[in-house]
Amino acid sequence: MILFPDLPSNCLTMLTEVSKNMCFGGWQKVFSHESSELSCSMRFAVYLPPQSESGPRPALFYLSGLTCTEQNFITKAGAQQYAAKHGLIVVAPDTSPRGIGVPGEDDSYDLGTGAGFYVDATREPWAKNYRMHSYITKELMKLVQENFPVKPGAIGITGHSMGGHGALICALRNPGLYRSVSAFSPICNPSACPWGQKAFTAYFGESASADWEAHDATKLAAGYAGPELELLIDQGEADEFLEKGQLLPERLVNACSGNARLKTRLRMQKDYDHSYFFIASFIGDHIEHHAKALLA
Ligand SMILES: N[C@@H](CCC(=O)N[C@@H](CS)C(=O)NCC(=O)O)C(=O)O
Numbered sequence: 001m002i003l004f005p006d007l008p009s010n011c012l013t014m015l016t017e018v019s020k021n022m023c024f025g026g027w028q029k030v031f032s033h034e035s036s037e038l039s040c041s042m043r044f045a046v047y048l049p050p051q052s053e054s055g056p057r058p059a060l061f062y063l064s065g066l067t068c069t070e071q072n073f074i075t076k077a078g079a080q081q082y083a084a085k086h087g088l089i090v091v092a093p094d095t096s097p098r099g100i101g102v103p104g105e106d107d108s109y110d111l112g113t114g115a116g117f118y119v120d121a122t123r124e125p126w127a128k129n130y131r132m133h134s135y136i137t138k139e140l141m142k143l144v145q146e147n148f149p150v151k152p153g154a155i156g157i158t159g160h161s162m163g164g165h166g167a168l169i170c171a172l173r174n175p176g177l178y179r180s181v182s183a184f185s186p187i188c189n190p191s192a193c194p195w196g197q198k199a200f201t202a203y204f205g206e207s208a209s210a211d212w213e214a215h216d217a218t219k220l221a222a223g224y225a226g227p228e229l230e231l232l233i234d235q236g237e238a239d240e241f242l243e244k245g246q247l248l249p250e251r252l253v254n255a256c257s258g259n260a261r262l263k264t265r266l267r268m269q270k271d272y273d274h275s276y277f278f279i280a281s282f283i284g285d286h287i288e289h290h291a292k293a294l295l296a
Contacts, residue, residue, distance in 0.1 A: 024084035025050040037135040038097040045070040051087035056151040058294035059089040063159030063166040067114045076276035082284045086291035097129045118166030121203035156180035156290035168217035175226020180293035182232035182286045188252035189218040221255035230263045232289045234282045236272030
């Protein structure tokens, strides 16, 4: 257990180490902590590459998709070998608050538990706990910087599906916070797809509103005025959710084409589906994309 004496006692932050495994010369760890944003206990994974033993390193946040915990990415994507090669710290949070007891939170895989959508809900009964946007961009960001050897300002973000949407909106809503961004099969226009419409209706209210627009990468892209970003996006052509109109990558590409600050590199990958087999196939390219920007 790690205590932080520099914090006032009323916001004492404690990390409990849940697991620790040597992997490619670094440490794959999982921690739990009491989250003040989400008012519950949360777990997150951190990969500490061998280079972090001798000095600060850039950090890459990876946001997972629907139904995931902090485990899916660290056990299935094979990212550690690339993180070790480039010396990147990789942080993989959980996807929602857990065990809150909001009515309906466990009724379906795409709302509530495992489906926080990386937004701060404004509607009851979700508003008190479902604050994943602030959790990722503020609370966990601070916690990671205070507890691990993170190179100041060298933070990137990526994610898959709902987490790809999360990575895009975290970067586009918080200009300058993340120096690099990428995504695997992201939900690019949640206001216009069934997954997003269901979640936004619950978290923000019935009809499309400013809140919907402010958490939709395609809408945000048009107005983005921050530092230049190159968005690397990989999308499997055989992804069932692409066919079902859940992901809509072409809409994001169109929106970015009107904004000189945003360059998109959308790579359509023949025969790849939505699974972690796809992520494992291209995670090396994504880590290289982030390493280039974060080590420059
Ligand atoms: N269970 C859902 C799909 C959920 C799903 O595909 N989740 C993706 C992210 S959107 C995932 O990463 N699942 C966990 C895994 O593959 O390890 C369904 O059957 O339609």
